[in-house]
Amino acid sequence: MIERAIKWTTEARAGEARAGVLQTRRGLIETPVFMPVGTLGTVKGTRFEALESEELDAEIILGNTYHLWLRPGAETIRACGGLHKFIGWSRTLLTDSGGFQVWSLGALRKITEEGTEFRSHVDGSLRFLSPEVSMQVQAALGSDIVMAFDECAPGEATHEEARLSMELTARWAKRSRTHFDALQREGLDTGRIAAHNSLSGTQALFGIIQGASHLDLRRESLERTVSVGFDGYAIGGLSVGEEKSVMYEVVQEIAPLMPADHPRYLMGVGTPEDLVECVARGVDMFDCVLPTRNGRTGQAFTSRGKLNIKNARWTTDTRPLDEACRCSVCQRHSRAYIRHLYLTGEMLASILLTHHNLAFFLDTMRRVRQSIRSGDFTRFRREFIERVGSGVE
């Protein structure tokens, strides 16, 4: 029997929704799972102890290849023993390929068959990222799940633009796979561990499906990605400016077609409602900067929708951010206090809002998993969406 880098097992279903367990070389992850984003090797405003606490219990976080490659640089991280050791995190790490970040640079980049030339947003230096470079950097980082290097098309891309982009992504997927395999053979993955529990101890590689809002291209992309063969499959290029209904439609059409025995990852999505709706359409993994970024700009996600902490109506409001929330922030601190911290520019405002938001996202996913397992997902979904839309009092 060939040892694999990861294993994923379905344990319960509710329509297209799946509850399962993803086994990586660093631990077990119950899915559907939300993965907090640790762009530069830190989930902004959060200590790792909090992420590991029973309250948040994040089993997997992300790192960004583009950002870490520029600062502190792949060689610095390699010299420190890889990303896990560098940041002090022993649970599972997923790294993106840098493709999306480079694409986001817009006018600062030039895409060719070979790869993408761009100017660093940090110091303006000319850099070049390709499937091979991305795989090399991700091997130096030693993440447990590596993403193939892809090209993203804008949400409103025409069929012709989206086709060219999708085909380039397909060719890059092959090059990613080939170079990734070579690096694994050469032992350049800093996160390598001894094979155990019938896992190989090597990195896992996920392929990415593109094609913008064009379902025929999405289906073709899926087929071509699967034919290369990956440990898991992701839907990329959504939540990049298209209508929400378009995103839901693409996920609804594509997710059920993705290999049933591999995890399905929807990249960069989304709001709590998006998570629940896309689980219902068959997705297992999500990442998004919303809980952390919006925390830093004064927005709390609650069971009754978004709360803007800057609002003067909270000046002397001694209630917690979310009266239904059991997180340590809601157990201790009031809207009035967090508003004061935010208005005076105190770091603790970001720390507390980020913590609450992560708790809300991670707890929502916990409840999603439980409801799928208990056969109660349909009711959970209806009540959750209804309540989130009801508005904060």
Place this chain on the structure above:
Amino acid sequence: MIERAIKWTTEARAGEARAGVLQTRRGLIETPVFMPVGTLGTVKGTRFEALESEELDAEIILGNTYHLWLRPGAETIRACGGLHKFIGWSRTLLTDSGGFQVWSLGALRKITEEGTEFRSHVDGSLRFLSPEVSMQVQAALGSDIVMAFDECAPGEATHEEARLSMELTARWAKRSRTHFDALQREGLDTGRIAAHNSLSGTQALFGIIQGASHLDLRRESLERTVSVGFDGYAIGGLSVGEEKSVMYEVVQEIAPLMPADHPRYLMGVGTPEDLVECVARGVDMFDCVLPTRNGRTGQAFTSRGKLNIKNARWTTDTRPLDEACRCSVCQRHSRAYIRHLYLTGEMLASILLTHHNLAFFLDTMRRVRQSIRSGDFTRFRREFIERVGSGVE
């Protein structure tokens, strides 16, 4: 027997150094003690759970009357039930009087017999602070230890300047006492609790000794402050630009003359060496922004002196900030990682450096207390000072 607001008991001595227990209406505090500064109702960059953890175990923190009066305002805090409830902290709180902050405004303030008129650094509005206003604000805050409203003279003040300032402070001390007592009778203290353990449940009031670097004025100030009668006594107006030797001399001359059965508080001091040296001269309580402020600017205090995290020599250094430190930051994170966080502007740099610095200050004081109790303070002091001066490798 008259119930008092606080009690302080000496339990061991080593020369002038004292180990004791300060009992407040909210708990027991072992002295000598370092009090982290929570200017705007938050010890910057730190969650209260960390302050309460066994690792830091801060039994008392400070709030700044001036800052809290301007934002969010005394009435907002009163409406939220006082400072303890507003910030979510049930251990002891000390508030300063605002005198020092107003003095620090320099050209923005005008001092008269009645009080100090100044322009808010927040919005430029004209404000007036006096002994009476300060006592009212501190009653609204409901802190457990209130400081008298004083006037500070510059470190290099002439004898005549320092005399005028000291005499004004003495008159303001009386007015503070009188108005404080009236407010207690009127029950305006939001932190009031029922009398228990033979404590009155009311706020405690500390007097402040001024006189700049002039020992005769310092002695006269001490005498006049004691004649008013307070629950504890503080040395103010040091660490404001005078030579370090002058500070040590004033403390050495004055602290032993301060009432032996009351706690002695040296305001705004200082480095870890200063704490140890001033404990040796008879001081029981300290506060300082150094561990938090310097943490935010990239400086770590260690058992071998200061470490500047920006230094390029730490780029791939996998050692902790302080190899002798057992705090959670040093158990988990490297200099290389914290340097990376600092250089990329990540909030976690400030969070981790602040935590380590607080752990170092609080642990130093724990070791000071233990060494006084075990009769080992002289050796501890010599070795500590030697080691701190040896330089980080």
